[in-house]
Amino acid sequence: AAGVIKELKVKLGDKVNIGDLLAVLEGAATTTVAASASPATATSALPASSPVSTSNVPLAQAEQAQAAIDSVASSASVVATPAHAPGASTLGLPHASPSVRKFARELGVPLAEVKGTGLKGRITDHDVQAFTRSVMSGAIQTVASQASAKAAPAASGNDGAGLGLIPWPKVDFAKFGPVERKELSRIKKISGANLLRNAIMIPAVTNHDDCDITDLEAFRVSTNKENEKSGVKVTMLAFLIKACVAALKKYPEFNSSLDGDALIYKQYYHIGFAADTPNGLMVPVIKDADKKGIFQISTEMGELAKKARDGKLGPAEMTGASFTISSLGGIGGRYFTPIINAPEVAILGVCRSAIEPVWDGKAFQPRLMLPLSLTWDHRVIDGAAAARFNVYLGQILGDFRRVLL
Known part of the structure; x- marks a missing residue:
């Protein structure tokens, strides 16, 4: 294999x-x-x-x-070290740290059945994740699910049964009409497994908001006209990256990661941005975005996006992000719920801006509004902090001079 x-x-x-x-x-x-x-x-x-x-x-x-x-x-x-060892001795407690035990409990994983690959057979969080993936794919069954299968044969052979999930439907679609089967690309297989893990394991909440970018868009357009000969086109995403850095500095828990029962606060600002490619979604990373200007960020984004489309991104160019932005602005839509890219604790989704009537106290004025969708990990962030983050981000995008404060 x-x-x-x-x-x-x-x-x-x-x-x-x-x-x-x-x-x-x-x-x-x-x-x-x-x-x-x-x-x-x-x-x-x-x-x-x-x-x-x-x-x-x-x-x-x-x-x-x-x-x-x-x-x-x-x-x-x-x-070969299978992630499942149903015949393993259950005498004594499995060799695992308290944080791994808590992690297993949260997923409903029977730790006694997980084969450890750590030092002296210690069970790691990677082993628990591998066990979960194997159960979800139907490659293995827990002792409990095997016993249930013997008692109720109709319940056997399902995906995710060991985690208490209902069976995945198995359908012969050909009986309804013509079908064509295509294998997923390797990128989609890898990203799909990660997205499933993140969607299951992270208690995620999404806040939706709108921010006024009328003045910022006018500035962006005029800046591009002034620098037309340079060949560098500044996009709204470049401003979003800088605005997010400012918000992350003000609310550092959004720039952290969970490590067991502790938080790791990162002192760097590496911003990932989702890139649509023919083979699937990829997330290049702008390193040290806090130390770069709008033009440099725009240039790097263009180079990384081209590499992503050509399938030439290196591992170093896709790792280390502390926060991610997923932009659908070039396509359309209004709001969506982006999935957090673990081990990050938040992700910002943005859609296409649109002219909307906004009340200024005397009359409705046409303003260019940008939809924001902030998904956050409720283990780390609460609703009030998320609302403040979105409000502050909107204030920066509404008056970009605030990044200088």
Whole structure:
């Protein structure tokens, strides 16, 4: 079976012994690890996310520690580690930290049935997630669901039954009319699994609001006219990125991530922006957006968006975001509920702006209004904070001079 390197556990020059963990591999339905079959020294390694075969993986070409003899490119062989171990002993508590136990309880995962891949068999949050994915895909069943299946055969063979979900419908669509089957692209398979996890695990709430960008849009248009020869076209999204940085500085919990029972407050401002590509949704990241001007952000956005469409984005250009913006402004629509990109705790969705009548105290005036949809993690953020964030963001977009304050 094929997979990709999820995490590389060795560096060049590291000494490894028999059974030492070299890498974590991720396939469609199982999680495996690559372990050393002999004492060795890592002399070269494949980068993370490299596609590999899980039958015999030359993750690290090595020299024998005792003598530099035959090439041992096969010294890294895969040891299958299923995310499910229904036959495992349940004597004593499973080897896991309190935060992992809490995580498992929130998902309804029987921790005694999860096979740990951590040090000395410790169960990690990755193991719990892998177990959940396997149950959701129907690759495995929990002991409870197996017992239920024996008692009620009609309930067997469903997706997600182990987590208390109703069976996924299995329909022969061909009996209703002509059909065509197309495999999902690899991007959609990966993003789909992440979106499902985030939608299930995060208690998300979305606040919708409108902000007046009449003056900002006029400034943007005039700026583009003045700099027409430069070839750099400033979009509203560039202003949104700068406005979000200002709001994140004022409300730092939106620029944080959960780590067990603690919050990690990030002192950097890396803003991801959703890019529509022929192969699916991708999220390039503008690093250190707080240190860049509108023109530099616009230039980088154009370059990253082109790379995304051409399928040439590197891993470093898609990781590290502390906040994400999903813009449908070029397409249309009014409001939507974007899914948070874990481990972030919030995401901003924006749609196409439109002229609307706004009461100024004496009469209705035509103003250009931008719809905002802020989705936030209720474990970290409450409704009042979310409302303040949206209001402050609207104030900045209404008068961009506020970013200087």
